[in-house]
Amino acid sequence: MLAVESLSVAYGGLTALCEISLAVRAGQFVSIVGPNGAGKTTLFKAISGTVCPSGGCIRFEERDLLAVAPSQRAHLGIAHVAEGRQIFGSMTVMENLEMGAYPQTGRRDWGRNLERIFAMFPILAERRGQAAGTLSGGEQQMLAIGRGIASSPRLLMLDEPSMGLAPVVADLIFERISDLHRDGLTILLVEQRVAEAVQSCDFGYVLETGRVVLEGTHQTLLSDNRIRSFYLGM
Amino acid sequence: MRARRKLIAPLLVIAIVAMAWIGLGMIVTNSYYQLMLTLVPIWAVMGLSWNLLSGYTGLISFGHAAFFGLGAYTVTIALVQFDITPWIGIPLGMVVGTVAGIVIGYPTFRLRGHYFALSMLAYPMALLYVFVWLGYQEVPLPMKREAPGFYMQFSDYRVYIALAVGLLVVSLLISLAVERSRFGMSLTAIKQNEPAAEAAGIDTLAWKMRAIMLSGAVAAAAGGLYAVVLLVVTPDSVFGMLTSAQALIVALFGGVGTLWGPLIGAAILIPLSETLQAQLGDVIPGIQGVVYGIAIILVVLLAPEGIFWRVRDRLQRSQAAGAAPMTPVAPPIAALAPGQASSRNRRPILAVSGISKSFGGLRAVVNASFEVADGEIVGIIGPNGAGKTTLFNLLNGFLAADGGKVVFAGRELIGLKPNRICRLGIGRTFQVVRAFPRLSVLNNVVVGAYATTTNDPDAFAAASAALAQVGLIGRSDAIAGGLTNKELRLMELARALAGRPRLLLMDEPLAGLASQEIEDMLVVIRALAAQGMTVVIIEHTMRAMVRLAERFVVLDHGAILAVGQPSEIINDEGVIEAYLGKKWAAIRARG
């Protein structure tokens, strides 16, 4: 569904991504892990269009994504749940979800999606009239994911959903993400938390300083000592 | 020696310009052009005064008309009501301008960016209304035929031109003195990165106050001379929007932050607009304003920092095309004071007890306590958002702690301003390096030495020593804009070292570096520690940190999760949970 080929991104003199290639097949759950500064968020930004690559290409369902304007990409079915939640703090929970449903597909399935979101995250239903900026970190993350689903996406990209969350809340988030995958949604996940990312994925990539240093199936990664070493330098 | 040679060139230019101008004044007989030759220097001076505050510090002032008007009215009222000659009136006006600078500056400097600019706008407008209300609608300066010279009234216009040029020369010299001294460098540092400047020991408020005082005095002098030349003062002509705008445009158009800018700007814009006003003013009133407006818009879009810089950058770029290849960074000098490595004092140099900080409902740092021993390398690690940078900001003085104590070498730090803390011996590097791109590496670093040295030679010596410590001494004269990422970080480190700190706080110094560059940085940091420096580093790159740090302090959700040696920490359950995730250990256990 999504194919990234030899993608490079440079900021000024700094190379954030150096000719990385990866692929996400329909229905797959792909994880990308790696330490800070490895370029994971940059990758997402390149896919979403907030950052311009200096080389390589990105294809989404055989369509050259780089030729599509950033604000159009959501309409193709790519939902980006950004790092740090990035909710609209001054708007209510409900309004945030409405914004999530901005694309045509979202508006079409609005009723159904809303039910689903509230079933997954009942707390959002409770707080639907509250200003999103006043929610706790975990609730905001739920809202961000809900907002991502509201567009009836074909690909859901999640950038560090567990960031800044207490472990038990993060566990809940991951469970829900796995639920979504089980229901058939294609997921691309970037995480600092290696365990969760590797455990739920079908396929994974390890990024470091802008390069893919390791890739493999769920099994391969789990049994790989190098993962641990990349993290803790053992 | 190098400094003195650099001074001769601008002094020569100033002398030439002055003489050429006066020469021109001698020849010209048309009274209109004579007025022009007088006004251009006056507005150039106004532009220079704007530059002194806004050009160097980056705090845009929309209200310089306040000083101008006060200067004009001081001279006028002194003459009209107290029969005081403008020869005294103008200096008096300068004093008023300085005081106004203090009165306006003190409260307004607490504001940032657009609030500052808007507030500065309010002052001249308020003064305008006040003066109208006081009845000073239009005040002509009385003719003093009995002793014209004594009252600065001359029948020969050329004297006015000479006076204007004289004022210009004085202002240029003042600007030159500021630019080439610590004053200018400190202001540039403030413009570039105020927190970093503050952390490097520069008392930002004090320097800003000095800048506005000087700026106010110069602008008032311009206003005073303007009154003398035009012989009539109205509130609108001196306090009005156009006056503030003219000061700004002249500097902006010609070049911000350099003494040549206002001169160029005035020389081009004033004749242009005045001529247009004279030729077309009857048919198209307001043409002056339109021209200025278009000039501003074009400048902002095409040459945002002014013509001077645009031209200079272009010239420099063509020169640099044939520059020598970059010399590799020399390995750091591992100068080790004998015996220092082994007999390191293990007494705590920094003791943090129970500090907390909350932002509204968010508890960023919760009751954190730990100690750092003299000469140790401590790594502060933890997931994103754990509060590490907030902790640094608390230690540095950028944030006020809600509670707790921080004791450094016997001194309590809580409540001290960052520049004070720097002077006590704590240095800080920042995640985002903001260099002065047009200056040399040495000039970038020297601001760090201002807090601990009293004269320039010492400051430069300290800067050079710091550069040697990080291995950048070979690049002292390179322009900072062309440095690589690693060199920028080393330069940032050198700036912190120039203040000769005992404790160094480093915020993610390895971010964005490639593997080999990380190794180079580690060598430098270890060398510093070997010389007795205490280093506390925030970092994420664990692979490097396990080899560098002697101890880790792990932060999570604002609280200290664990403290200990690297080998303990990475096997610690709590850390694994916070970093790797709880399930990891379970999965691994299951195999």
Place this chain on the structure above:
Amino acid sequence: MTSLGTFIEIFLQALIAGILIGAIYGLMCVGLGIIFGVMRVINFAQGEFLMLGMYFTFYLVVGFNMLSFLGPVVGPYTGALLAGPALFAVGYVLHRFLISRVTGVSVAGTEGEGHYAQLILTLGLALVLQNGGLILFGSTPQSVRTPLSARAWEIPLLYDANASLFLNKARAVAGVVSVVVAVALYWLINRSRLGKTLRAAADNAAAAIYMGIDVDRAYRIAFGIGIGITAIAGGLVATYNPFQPYIGLDFVIIMYAGVVLGGMGSILGAFWGGMTIGLVQQLSTLVLPTQLQNAAIFVVFLLIVMVRPQGLFGRATERV
């Protein structure tokens, strides 16, 4: 008793005037509030758009006499309302070609420098508009006279048969129209899909792009609306106040003071801020000579900015 009565009469008169003028200031501030408070764009030329709104109304109603079929009363107010869409178009185009060069994503990376460029650019724009206006319209003060301009409603004060309050009709109607427009705008911004889209784009541009919102277009529309609303306020002011091309400057500080007082990011706050400024201005005439009433506003502005920069309704998130 009578001096107290007189004082109360004067006080109430000033209060009423303050409320009416405050409503119009409130509308002006809402226009700026959308641009400054929500988009965080400094528009120094806002006062000039107010002025253009005045002249648009003038030329439409008086100069070219195009609305005479509506009669002398409805005509001017319609003219004022039409100034909205007209100046919306101007604002939209300006943003597209000029303002967007110094705002938004292109300058997002340069900290604070975006604001500097905005300030200067819009200052240049203000100068061009002011003086262009002088060239095009001449310096003779104009006004849009209506039969209401010189008449007033008389409201007798109950306690004293001789005392009464005078409500200048033109001002009163202008005030009411302002409130109506402000309410309509409030509905647009808060309830309509367009309004939510604009708010989202202003709140978090990056996230809005992820949602599929064309943020550039949203900014242009928001800017256009902000300009249009202020222009309407200008048209309304024109019905009771004479004006000339430089009038914008008088109002710039009023508008900014109102927006800052009301709190950034809050359109409702901007309205109340403008209302408060109107009240301050009128009530200050009780203690200060009329020429200083604007100086009083400046002092209030400075106080707000220093003591409570987040205003009455804003959030204290403007952390240094």
